[in-house]
Amino acid sequence: MILHPIEKRIIKSLSTKTPLKFDMLLHKTKLTKDQLHRGIEWLKLKTLVNVITTQEIFVSLDTNALSAYREGLPERKLIKLIDTTPLDLKKLKNILKSDFGAAIAKAKENNWIDIVSGSKNTIVNIGKVKPPAITQEEKLISYIGKKTISYNKILDTKSLESLKKRPNFLKYNSVKSKSIILNKKINLDELKDSKQNNNRVIDVESDVPLFNIARIHPLRAIINDIRNTLVSFGFSEIQGTLIQPSFWNFDALFTPQNHPARDMQDTFYLDEPSENNMATIRQIKNISSIHEQKWHYEWKLSEAKKMTLRTHTTCITMKHIANQKLKNAKIFSLGRVFRNEKPNYKHLAEFHQIEGLVIGENINLRHLMGIQQEFCKRIGIKKIKFWPTFFPYTEPSLQTMVYNENTGKWIELFGMGIIRPEVTNPLGIKTPILAFGGGIERLAMLKYMIDDVREFYINDLTLLRNFKCL
Amino acid sequence: MPVITLNLPRLKTLIGQTIKTKDLIESLTALGLDIEEQNQTYVKIEYSPNRPDYATDFGIASALKSFLQLDSKTYDFKIVQSDYKIKIDQNVKKIRPYLSAIVAKSSTNLNNDDIKQLITLQEDLHNGLGKKRSKASIGLHDLDKLSFPLLYTTAKRSHKFVPLGKSSEFTLTNILNQFDIGEKYNHLLPNNTYLTIIKDHEGKTISFPPIINSAYTTITNKTRNILIEVTATDDITANDVLSILVSTICSISNYKFYNIKIGDNNISSQFRSRKITLDVQFVNNILGLQMSENQIVESLQKNRLYSYIQNGKIICTIPRSRFDILGKIDLVEEILIGHGLQNLQPELPSSNNLGNKSHITKYLESLTMIMIGLGYNEVLNQSLIDKRIHYTLTQTKPNNLIKFKESLNRNYILRNSITPSLLYNISKNIHNSYPQKLFELGTIFMKSNLIEENINLACIQADQSANFTAIKSTLQSIFKPFGISFKTQRISSPIFSYGHAASIIFNSNVIGVIGEISKDVLHNFKIRVPVASFEIKLTGLLFEN
Missing domain, CATH: 3.30.930.10 (Bira Bifunctional Protein; Domain 2)
Incomplete structure (x- = not known):
């Protein structure tokens, strides 16, 4: 066992027989209050000492008793006045003032005085009982004096009780105090052996205070993991602006202009001018004609020009493939997307999405499933399955369902599919494109076991400093 | 995404075959339907908005029956020729120009559950394809209460009739201003003095589209024969909506459909099916499989898409109600569902792409x-x-x-x-x-x-x-x-x-x-x-x- 010098000093001053009060220990060890507190805590953890908390009541004299201490009790004052000659009651009242009532009452009770009522006046005389030189009560008052005395030290409880009945005579105060006692005998000399060289030996086993650490945001940890995984798969990152014309966000992705997803209650539209060169004339012409041909409505350029906060990142990646004329590539985009929704515990109006595209001559749906399965495995999702589903710009469309161990339910994580020919053909793309994507917050909720998505954006330092490493 | 609650015992009765709940749920997900909620008696599912035929349990039961190969009837139904006529007044062109309609006859009455499902479907079509009735709205009428030919015409706002759920007459103005439904859809009508109505031969108003139908042609559990009419802003939407109604009613019981001459056109001409020719290699290239022609045909039939092989190619018949099928690629998805996703083995592509962060x-x-x-x-x-x-x-x-x-x-x-x-x-x-x-x-x-x-x-x-x-x-x-x-x-x-x-x-x-x-x-x-x-x-x- 290794003891700190503070601990040793405390042990030296203690015994196993009688508890020692904290103040006494402070005096004996000559430690500072803080050192002593700490030392006792350490010794407590090592179960070397016991700390006994006791409550003690202290008694001191209040204002009236203090004046009695100086000048005598009211009844004593009265006796002194009539000791030689009896006096008139009214005269006494003038002399004794506020003490008068108590003096008459107490002296009469003890039969120290005799009151004789005449026709003209009332006279106070010495009574049958001769007052003792000092009463028990007077002894107690002079014993307490100006000091504060522990209730337990006062033996004459009878006088204490009678003084207590007098107004403003006694003050009671209760104080909690700590006493410390050794649990077992410790021979400090035996411990000296552990001292080697000149280095003081320290306790290497005790708990220590922790630091606040600086870290990346928990969502960033997931984002970085996903990005690194995709890069290791041969995907390259594409970035683009958050504000996009409807043309790339919707029209180029074969979403008809009357589609409910384009309603204002689903998408944020900006009341701001649109870009002049949002797309080539050929791209606009081709896309307008595929819409009119397949969806049977009159396509409007003005609708396509409306600026939106992008609702997905496919607007970035598809435009990139079209403009760079890529034929064999793997690209991804990772960023914020927006939906005009009232945020609740499940949904936010602004959140992160990952989206990947694979373009190549000989790729098929099984490859998409393969990439997805391996991707999920590498980001730590073991149990997945594929379900068919519907997305407006992919066909066939699938979704990855992951098993939530906490709730025992399958939840939808990523969507995927082959980009529709109605999207690729008008952009002059002849090679098939596989696409997959999903929300990052949803994955993060699963991984950190957080059930309110808004928690990620409160940025409470308790979470930011302490979240689990994945 | 729209949601429908399916009563499991009723769904099993509609399928008409004993099936374990677990297998039933698995088949639902295999069809691409998302399970939202589930307990002993019901299952709540989410279906994609491009499949309005899934808005009723009839539609879902019908898809399941075909998927489980319990029947292979297609929706390519026959329309019987008849003398029913609806005249179109030129005045409606400026308000709600298109009307499409068909007559459905049965030997049995509708029951209350059937009516409930039909009303659900009607609401779903109003909101989805009908874009909250702005593009299309539906009227279902008891055929035996009305007399042909009908007239789609206009009437003054002061025109009176007894609307659905009432027992006395109200003017069109009253309906628009005092009824909840009137206030909700008033904005769809122009500020004209004249508004669209449908009258029967005796001059009785049977509908005030797109707001409300009349009380006297309301369908009840005493109704046997039905007139279905759809008014719309374009003829494609009108017939899309009508085709979904027809295919659903088709699966309620043995209904026969009768042609109506609308203006100068026969409705039957609008219900012709399409044919799409598929290359086997095209399908296999996308799915990464080696399916035979017969396997492809079988997978399509599981989705009630009648197909056959001709000169090494697959000819697939698309009924009018499957307007969600835009082209070949959509048939590949139908083949995938029919074949089963569990039969596709995930595989990593070989690639020489090098990854990079931006x-x-x-x-x-x-x-x-x-x-x-x-x-x-x-x-x-x-x-x-x-x-x-x-x-x-x-x-x-x-x-x-x-x-x-x-x-x-x-x-x-x-x-x-x-x-x-x-x-x-x-x-x-x-x-x-x-x-x-x-x-x-x-x-x-x-x-x-x-x-x-x-x-x-x-x-x-x-x-x-x-x-x-x-x-x-x-x-x-x-x-x-x-x-x-x-x-x-x-x-x-x-x-x-x-x-x-x-x-x-x-x-x-x-x-x-x-x-x-x-x-x-x-x-x-x-x-x-x-x-x-x-x-x-x-x-x-x-x-x-």
Whole structure:
């Protein structure tokens, strides 16, 4: 066992027989209050000492008793006045003032005085009982004096009780105090052996205070993991602006202009001018004609020009493939997307999405499933399955369902599919494109076991400093 | 996505074969339906809006029966010729020009459950394909209560009839102004004196589209034969809607359909099926399979798509109600569902693509590591921020606000700096221990001619030692490894303390601000410790967009 010098000093001053009060220990060890507190805590953890908390009541004299201490009790004052000659009651009242009532009452009770009522006046005389030189009560008052005395030290409880009945005579105060006692005998000399060289030996086993650490945001940890995984798969990152014309966000992705997803209650539209060169004339012409041909409505350029906060990142990646004329590539985009929704515990109006595209001559749906399965495995999702589903710009469309161990339910994580020919053909793309994507917050909720998505954006330092490493 | 609640015992009765609930659920998901909720007696499923035929349990039972190969009837039903006629008055052209209708006859009455399902479907079609009745609306009528030929015409707003659910007559004006349904859809009608109605041969009004039908042709559990009419703004939508109704009624019981001559056109001509020719190789290339012609045909039949092989190609018949099938690729999905996703083995593609992070990401990662090294915690805030936090609490005047056409919460704006969010974070962390040092790397939006998006770095320090020198040391230290140093020049700004604020200058351009947050702003955020911060534009400094 290794003891700190503070601990040793405390042990030296203690015994196993009688508890020692904290103040006494402070005096004996000559430690500072803080050192002593700490030392006792350490010794407590090592179960070397016991700390006994006791409550003690202290008694001191209040204002009236203090004046009695100086000048005598009211009844004593009265006796002194009539000791030689009896006096008139009214005269006494003038002399004794506020003490008068108590003096008459107490002296009469003890039969120290005799009151004789005449026709003209009332006279106070010495009574049958001769007052003792000092009463028990007077002894107690002079014993307490100006000091504060522990209730337990006062033996004459009878006088204490009678003084207590007098107004403003006694003050009671209760104080909690700590006493410390050794649990077992410790021979400090035996411990000296552990001292080697000149280095003081320290306790290497005790708990220590922790630091606040600086870290990346928990969502960033997931984002970085996903990005690194995709890069290791041969995907390259594409970035683009958050504000996009409807043309790339919707029209180029074969979403008809009357589609409910384009309603204002689903998408944020900006009341701001649109870009002049949002797309080539050929791209606009081709896309307008595929819409009119397949969806049977009159396509409007003005609708396509409306600026939106992008609702997905496919607007970035598809435009990139079209403009760079890529034929064999793997690209991804990772960023914020927006939906005009009232945020609740499940949904936010602004959140992160990952989206990947694979373009190549000989790729098929099984490859998409393969990439997805391996991707999920590498980001730590073991149990997945594929379900068919519907997305407006992919066909066939699938979704990855992951098993939530906490709730025992399958939840939808990523969507995927082959980009529709109605999207690729008008952009002059002849090679098939596989696409997959999903929300990052949803994955993060699963991984950190957080059930309110808004928690990620409160940025409470308790979470930011302490979240689990994945 | 629309949702439908299926009663399991009823669904099993409709399928007409004993099936375990577990197998039933599995088949539902194999069809591409999402299970939302499930218990002993019901299952709640989500179906995609391009399949309105899934809006009733009839439609779902029919899909299941075919998928489980219990029957292979197609929806390519016959329409019997007849003398039914609907005349179209030219006046309707300006209001709701198209009407499509068909007669369905049965030997049994509708029961209450059937009617409930039909009403559900009607509502779903009104909201979905009908775009809240603006494009199309439906009327279902008891055929035996009315007399042909019908007339689709217009009537004055003072025209009276007994609407659905009432026992006395009301004028069109009354209906539009006093009925909930009238108020809800009033905006779909023009401000004309005359509005559209459908009358029968005896002159009785049977419908006031797109608002309400009449009481006297209402379908009940005594109804046997039905007239289905759809009024719409275009004929394709009208027939899309009608075809879904017909295919659903088809699966209720043995209905026979009768042609109606509408104006000069026969409705039967609108119900012809299409044929799509599929190349086997095309299907196998997409799915990565080696399916035979017969396997493909069988998979299509499982979705009630009648197919056959001709000269090595597959000819598939698409009934009118499957207008969601736009082309060959949609048939591949039908084949996939029929064949079963579990029969596709995931496989990694061979590839020679080399992955790379974007150059912006690389810079941001380097900066992040430096910030963590300096003891700053990363935070993430939303670009959409409460106007009060962004401007009022920072005592900054809004300028060049980016306008939204409409948003759910009008108080939200797109941020043009990150610092207000960081101050808000500090104010939400007063219960946590100090020092608190936060940074964020994020996009901000500036309005110039067009909207400019920049990536900014903002840092904030909150504790007793926070002051101008400390935060300036942080700023200069961060950028030293990039070989960048800044000049700072005194400014006065409402967010910073007087005399403790500067602009950050690089190559004689102002690219940021730095300073001690003013007492008033700290008071607004209820922060009780000194705070210093800086924010700097990285776009153009470290990288271009």
